[in-house]
């Protein structure tokens with residue numbers, strides 16, 4: 001269902017669980033908030049860092065995918 005797993009060392013939760021969905025929704029909200037606050041022109045290419053794994057994620061797509069894969073929702077601007 002998900003493309004390749006990224007280099008996150010956390011266990012993979014069941015995709016589609018409420019937690020994963022909530023995390024993904026949180027990631028989307030964060031991305032939107034950052035986008036609005038900073039007026040990013042290219043939402044697909046800015047970078048975020050997962051506060052749990054400390055890995056960099058590029059763009060909304062990766063952030064949301066990571067949130068869905070791991071259940072992490074603690075993202076910070078990179």
Ligand SMILES: [Zn+2]
Pocket residue numbers: 008010050051052053054066070072
């Ligand atoms: Zn993570």
